[in-house]
Amino acid sequence: MRKRLKKTYFWHKKTETFFMNILILTHQGDIAGSTYSISYLAKGLAEKGHKVYVGCREESLLYQLLQGTKVLCIAMPFRKKFDRPIMRQIRDIVAQYQIEVINPQSGQDRYNTAFSKMRYGFKAAVVHTRRQRPLSDGGKLQSWFYMAVTNKIVAVSNPIKEQLIKLGIRANHIKVIHNGTPPEKYVLSTPEITEKLRYKYGLTSHDLVIGCVGRHKQQEQLVGALRYLPIPVKLILVGIEENATFKALISEYKVPHKVIFTGLISASETIYHYPLFNAKVLPSVVEGLSQALLEAMAMGVPVIATNAVGNPDLIQHGANGFLFEENDEKSLAQFIQQLLEDKALSAQFKEAGKKTALIDFSIEKTVNNYEVFFKTLISS
Numbered sequence: 001m002r003k004r005l006k007k008t009y010f011w012h013k014k015t016e017t018f019f020m021n022i023l024i025l026t027h028q029g030d031i032a033g034s035t036y037s038i039s040y041l042a043k044g045l046a047e048k049g050h051k052v053y054v055g056c057r058e059e060s061l062l063y064q065l066l067q068g069t070k071v072l073c074i075a076m077p078f079r080k081k082f083d084r085p086i087m088r089q090i091r092d093i094v095a096q097y098q099i100e101v102i103n104p105q106s107g108q109d110r111y112n113t114a115f116s117k118m119r120y121g122f123k124a125a126v127v128h129t130r131r132q133r134p135l136s137d138g139g140k141l142q143s144w145f146y147m148a149v150t151n152k153i154v155a156v157s158n159p160i161k162e163q164l165i166k167l168g169i170r171a172n173h174i175k176v177i178h179n180g181t182p183p184e185k186y187v188l189s190t191p192e193i194t195e196k197l198r199y200k201y202g203l204t205s206h207d208l209v210i211g212c213v214g215r216h217k218q219q220e221q222l223v224g225a226l227r228y229l230p231i232p233v234k235l236i237l238v239g240i241e242e243n244a245t246f247k248a249l250i251s252e253y254k255v256p257h258k259v260i261f262t263g264l265i266s267a268s269e270t271i272y273h274y275p276l277f278n279a280k281v282l283p284s285v286v287e288g289l290s291q292a293l294l295e296a297m298a299m300g301v302p303v304i305a306t307n308a309v310g311n312p313d314l315i316q317h318g319a320n321g322f323l324f325e326e327n328d329e330k331s332l333a334q335f336i337q338q339l340l341e342d343k344a345l346s347a348q349f350k351e352a353g354k355k356t357a358l359i360d361f362s363i364e365k366t367v368n369n370y371e372v373f374f375k376t377l378i379s380s
Contacts, residue, residue, distance in 0.1 A: 020374055021051045023099045023124070025090075025109035027078030029062030032215065033291030034131045036267070037156075037179045038105055039065045044367030046070035053097055055090075055109070078108045087116035094122045101125045101374045103154075114149035125151040125377045130160055131179075131288040133309050143168030151377050154370075156288040157310030175373055178313065180366030181294040183358055185271070193272040201260050203234060203276060208340050211277035211301070213238040213270060213292045217284035221306075221329060223249045226257045228333035231340065234258045238265065238273050274299040278346070279339050282311065285326050289313060294361055297321075297353030302346050304335050314361065320352035 024042055029035050038054070039062055046052040047070060056062045058075035066073050074093060078086060090113055093099060102117075102124050104110040110128050117126060128150050146153065146169060153174050155161040161174045188194070203209060210233050212222055219237055223246055226235060232255050242261045250259055262273075274280070280296035282305040287293075289310035296303050297320070305311040307323035315321035322335040339346055 018375070019049045019051065020101060020371075020378060021053075021097055021099050022374065023053045023055060023090075023093060023097070023102045024105065025055045025076070025102065025113060026062065026105040027057065027076075027108035028106045029056040029060035031061055031264070031267070033179075033287075034105070035060075035062050035065070036291055037131065038062060040180065040182055040363045041367060041370060042066060042071045043069050044363055045371060048367065048371060050371070051097065053093065053099070055093065078112070081108050081111035082115060083108070083112050086112045087119060090116040091120040091122060094124050099124045100378050101127060103127050103129060103374075105129050105131065114145070117149065125374075127152050127154055127374070127377065129154040129156065130164060131156050133160065133163055133286050133288070140168050147173050152373075154373070157313040159309050159312065160288050163309075177369045177373065178361055178366060179289040179291065179294070180361050180363035181291065181298055181357055182363040183298070185295075186298050188272060188275075191272075191275075193269070194275045197272060198276060201234070201236065201276070208233045209276050209278050210235045210336060211238065211273060211280045211296075212236070212282065213273065213280070213295070214240075214282065214284065214290075216240050217282075217286060218306075218326075219283055220245055220249065221283040221327060221332065222281050223259060225329040225332040225336065226259075227252050227254070228330050229257070229336055230255060231337060232256050232258075233336070233340070234260065236260045236262065236273065236276065238262045238270055240264075271295065271299075274301050277301045279304060279336060281332070281336070282306065283332075285309060287311060289361075294357045298357035300350040300354055302339050302349035303353060304332065304339065314356060319348075320356050321349055 022045060026038060042052050042054050052071045053074055054066055054071055055074045055076040057077060063073050076089060102113055104113045113126055154177050155164060155174050156179050158176055161176050164174055165171050212219055241263050274296055280301045280303050282290055282293055285306050285308040287310050293303055293305060293314050303321040305315055305323060306326050308326055315323055317323045324332045324335055
């Protein structure tokens with residue numbers, strides 16, 4: 001398996017493009033927006049004729065999502081950042097499938113790819129994708145290491161790029177390629193599921209419903225903001241459970257708001273919640289570029305989000321949504337009230353949001369950008 005095979009490109013004369021052999025890696029791949037973003041990218045590149053291989057844990061959601069597609073999944077039991085068996089496996093995959101680009105997506109796979117290339121000296125280009133705000137500052141040594149072991153780094157939003165620059169990564173070493181979303185995802189095959197959810201949560205046609213979809217990411221800001229909202233609403237928190245902090249905040253309500261916690265549910269059920277919402281709020285400050293925001297906008301739900309990380313790349317304040325400053329619960333409450341009471345503004349945000357999600361941030365555009373970028377690296 002270690003024998004190097006002759007490097008070949010699959011050339012298509014009509015389109016004057018060559019098909020690439022691409023290896024995407026992640027040690028994560030569980031329930032998260034990044035998992036779906038990776039699956040859309042892998043499937044999109046494979047549909048264009050490229051040979052795409054995804055190395056991830058066999059028990060992960062990502063592995064399941066890619067079954068039955070043109071993407072070949074390879075079971076890789078990532079355990080730590082310095083994992084000799086994984087390094088050897090990366091070496092062997094590169095040789096067996098003549099990999100030309102390796103695209104690690106998260107911490108353990110980034111380090112193991114780097115150490116594998118340093119140890120075995122294979123020629124495949126290495127491109128890190130950074131999907132969230134960097135959580136650690138390793139100083140100049142870490143920045144030097146990231147630049148030394150990669151051909152380029154992809155940031156999924158301009159603020160992620162800016163933060164990487166602050167950590168010492170050269171600007172010309174970073175390429176911004178936004179996440180995208182597929183339009184077919186929003187064709188609800190069984191709309192009656194939404195009506196069943198409406199009945200389950202006790203919603204009426206007169207209720208004003210705020211929604212938040214995602215893992216636990218500072219939803220306390222949203223629950224706390226309802227203390228300053230003078231009109232009663234129902235808040236549905238999709239994906240998390242109630243805890244003591246939420247209970248304490250809810251106990252302070254003077255207006256009879258109702259907060260509903262769905263707990264962890266599947267993505268297929270989550271998508272049917274969006275038609276319930278009059279507005280969607282994302283209080284997270286770690287999103288590189290949020291799939292949950294793209295989902296809401298694509299489905300015509302007006303959005304409000306923190307003015308943090310990748311959210312400003314998606315939302316132009318006052319044009320297709322509102323941005324509020326972290327922990328400014330009073331401003332968040334004012335934006336919610338304004339959006340619920342101003343029907344014309346709500347309609348404006350709906351239409352502008354659809355264009356943002358389905359045209360400006362389409363998965364087709366994302367896949368095309370990665371394709372051109374990877375081809376440029378291989379050809380140079």
